[in-house]
Amino acid sequence: MAEQFKNQGGVATSEPSKFVRWLGSKIVPRRVSLDRLLHARRKIEKRRIKDGKPHRVEYFHQVDDPYSHLAVQVLKPLLEAYDIEIVVQLVAGPAGKNLPEPELLPSYARRDCEQVAPYYGLDFPKPCQVAGQEKMALASRILAGAVGKDFAAVAMAVGSALWRGGGALQTLAENNEPLAQIETEKLVRQGTERQLELKHYSGGMFFYGGEWYWGIDRLYHLEHRLIGLGVAKAEDGKLVVPRPAIEDGPLLDDGSLTLEIYPSLRSPYTAISFDKSVALARKVGVRLVLRPVLPMVMRGVSLTREKGLYILMDSAREARELGVEGFGGMYDPIGEPVQRGFSLFPWAREMGREAELLSAFLHAAFFDSINTLSDRGMRQVVENAGLPWDEASAILGNRDWEAEVEQNRLAMYEWDSWGVPSYRLLDKFGETVANFWGQDRLWVVAREIQRVLGKVR
CATH class of the missing domain: 3.40.30.10 (Glutaredoxin)
Incomplete structure (x- = not known):
């Protein structure tokens, strides 16, 4: 088996030199330290105040990404809970080396969202139905037409239709004017370039103040940060999407599972x-x-x-x-x-x-x-x-x-x-x-x- 897979070299090498291993042992602890993170956050907040900018969160939506459908459902609750702006970017999603198993990810992501959505109180049909390429393209055009408007509401409706086979998309298109295909492609290209500029690659992502937050699963990190900045509209400390607890009871097994x-x-x-x-x-x-x-x-x-x-x-x-x-x-x-x-x-x-x-x-x-x-x-x-x-x-x-x-x-x-x-x-x-x-x-x-x-x- 050792000969089955070749050393890829570069950042993906499986044979780094002893010096590179040693150097990494000195760099990584500093790179991931809490002190370094907090220092960077203080600098970013100081600059935001100096420039007179609002607390702006960028959200990157990918039309054919199940996780984006979950994420878009919490945009309005976030706006209601925090004094922030949310800027929507449409993206094409991961590609190349950032998408190592393109034939496996779509089916896994759908099944994963089917399993976790009920626990979060979010909508994702089980079993879901995958819409064809024509309906996917129409969904993209509807989303593009909603950017800068009531995007969250439209995107929720589009996602709900899309993951149920796309049958309701035509009605949505009649009520929400789709953007032309060429303009849609331009928006997606711009959003994808913006995400690459910020050094990320996936849909369903949130970006704020130099840090990335993946979908609903990492939003609690962003919420803790916003609360610490005094941006929460309420003072009860409640999160829109708290991290679910790992429950080890009350029921116990006898080894049957x-x-x-x-x-x-x-x-x-x-x-x-x-x-x-x-x-x-x-x-x-x-x-x-x-x-x-x-x-x-x-x-x-x-x-x-x-x-x-x-x-x-x-x-x-x-x-x-x-x-x-x-x-x-x-x-x-x-x-x-x-x-x-x-x-x-x-x-x-x-x-x-x-x-x-x-x-x-x-x-x-x-x-x-x-x-x-x-x-x-x-x-x-x-x-x-x-x-x-x-x-x-x-x-x-x-x-x-x-x-x-x-x-x-x-x-x-x-x-x-x-x-x-x-x-x-x-x-x-x-x-x-x-x-x-x-x-x-x-x-x-x-x-x-x-x-x-x-x-x-």
């Missing part, structure tokens, strides 16, 4: 959520199965500098919100260190310490700035996992793990997920109940467990 977790050893998102994921499974009593996969760039998935930086910054703020302290002490484990870590996984599983091994490795690589390329670093990992180094050192670097890890990757792709951490919940018959991608879906995993246990009882 199985929770599969698909982690990698070079994922910041895995690093900040792995311990909480394992703790949830153990607290609720579901059977826990760990199915590790190679990091994305080690299996041919592209990565851009903009995307990599966003992931690091986003992981840092998510860690702070989750109460996970110390994230950012990173010593990049890509390549050989990851392989060394995985070479011990089957053995650690035999010892009943596989979760502890992965946890110790992630803490070394993302919290403690430990060089896992060295034997000294790996010894710390092994001993922190409660395992004997003398046994580990004798098998370190074997390749017996490769077939299993590749099998895990293929299993994950079967349900349109290519990123980590991913989760799959199975019933007592081994049938899939639900599957999710992302540390920000752990709360949904927890609630699905409670829902299934409630039905059983």
Whole structure:
């Protein structure tokens, strides 16, 4: 399997030099530090006041993006809750290396929105129907005609029609004059260029004061920031879209359900959520199965500098919100260190310490700035996992793990997920109940467990 995927080089390299790894260990902690973030925010706010500008939020809407349909439903509530302006930009969405699995994303995004929309109290049909290209083009023209007007109301209606097959779009077009195709394309091009200028790539995004907020899942970060600036119209501190809590009860399982977790050893998102994921499974009593996969760039998935930086910054703020302290002490484990870590996984599983091994490795690589390329670093990992180094050192670097890890990757792709951490919940018959991608879906995993246990009882 090591020969199956080639080193991509550049920012997506899986073979950085020892110097580059060392240099990164010095740069990343400073880049993601809270002090640096707050300093940047103070400078931006000082400049805004000096220039006499309002609190302006830019929202980037993508017509064929399910997450944009969820996001647009909270535009009016945000305007009602905060003294802000919202400027709408239409965008084409990710492309090229920012869209590594174009054949998987659309179907996964639709299913994900179907699953989370009810928990947020938002509209997304289940099952949804995908409109054809002609209706999609008409929807774009209607949206373009609504920019600068009552965009939120029109976009909600367009999205509602679009994800139900598009049958109601013609009536919407009669009541909301569409823009000409050439003018629509111009607006989308301008919005996309604006987003690229601000160094992002996805639809359903919010931008304010130098920072990006992805859809409804990151709005609470923006809301906390606005409240801190005194922009909230009420003083009760309530959020329009609060982060849902991870519920580990009240119902408990006896091992009838199985929770599969698909982690990698070079994922910041895995690093900040792995311990909480394992703790949830153990607290609720579901059977826990760990199915590790190679990091994305080690299996041919592209990565851009903009995307990599966003992931690091986003992981840092998510860690702070989750109460996970110390994230950012990173010593990049890509390549050989990851392989060394995985070479011990089957053995650690035999010892009943596989979760502890992965946890110790992630803490070394993302919290403690430990060089896992060295034997000294790996010894710390092994001993922190409660395992004997003398046994580990004798098998370190074997390749017996490769077939299993590749099998895990293929299993994950079967349900349109290519990123980590991913989760799959199975019933007592081994049938899939639900599957999710992302540390920000752990709360949904927890609630699905409670829902299934409630039905059983």
